[in-house]
Amino acid sequence: MTALDIGFEAIAEDALLLRFGERIDIALNARVQAAAASLRQQLPQLECVPAYASLLLRFDPLAWPDAGAGTPHQQLQQAVGTVLEMVGTEIRASREQLIPVCYGGEYGPDLDDVARHAGLDIDGVIARHTAADYAVAMIGFAPGFPYLLGLDPALAMPRRHDPRQRVPAGSVAIGGEQTGIYPAPLPGGWQLIGRTPLRLFDTAAEPPSLLEAGDRVRFRAIGPDEFRRLEREHAR
Template identity: 65%
Template sequence: MQLEPLAEDAWLLRFGDTIDVEVNARVHEAAARLQSSLAGVECVPAYASLLLRFNPMDWLDDEGRVSFLRLRDAINAALQQTSASKTASRELIIPVCYGGEAGEDLHDVAAHTRLSLEEVIARHTRPTYRVAMLGFAPGFPYLLGLDPALAMPRRSHPRMSVPSGSVAIGGQQTGIYPQALPGGWQLIGRTPLQLFDPTADAPSLLQPGDRVRFQVIDEHEYRRLT
């Protein structure tokens, strides 16, 4: 683990440089330890790193000067604790209408993976995914747990606008577009749920550490829920 200063009010903890379930679990564990021990420190997890945001004025020494050494020692002490107050992770069911206009690239994914459409859908809905991080755009969840058989390169020519709610595969990852956005991932379905609402108390429906399962719905159910 490496501690890297980014700005006068931000540091980065690096745990590795790969997309890995165990590394990401360490990131979330560290976030839980730090948030339960260090008041006023904001933790923003990524795949293999943890952004720490803080108010430098909270870390003054006896002479009234900002003491980054004091903050570093507090971070190390928190990470060495034998237990942490962890918030129980939520499990959310995300309804998805697969294929057709909702998932224009499903046939391409099936052809690339040499699987039937039904098998692609079955393999995509089988795992319980973890929200490894939010990024790219507000509320966009990067989900760990994709069946390796479904891995597929991004499109050679990204779309200028991907519909809100689109469920997609990009490389070895799957995710959900929270708004209409440019994007190059392969679209396999769409959810009627609103993933990001800036007016809500919690703008993002999904949070880092949440568990996610996809559930198949048909076009009629999709329209009913929209």
């Protein structure tokens, strides 16, 4: 993929949207993340916000004052195109994060339903969920909420017909073909299969979000005793 394959759309006086495609695809998202990494390095004045198949660029229009070279959006598009033609959007190494999860019981009340839907036993669901290598496609819905691509297709399951008014912080869930982690007590309709004792979002931390777009994630199954110990260690 080159800059010629990317769509550019001015969506505000200080925002330019790059469209890489129209589908949710792990390889396509990896190119979005690679482009974001290149632009952060080469054009650090930009704010880059990656999504599934697009990249939002926020910028200061006054930082592109050469009126003879076109509008700020046109100048930025040219600068972005030059960077991506030069550096490319090839997949790069990313951070790896290991997330401990206590599956089932009070921590994952929908695990039995997921197992029945998949035609597996509980251990089979846990084994498949922990065996996958996930990519953080984007952070959204709430601060620190990661949308993870890479779920075993056998575990895909529709969202609940009756969303919960309050999902506990740290809940690991399946929604359609994705896995996510609730960073705070929130309403939600995803299927809850477990919970992590780690804090996904902490305003006192730097950066506040434990996971970032482009990270790689693996899950590790733990028991209730280890969950409680880690929960105490990560409590403030």
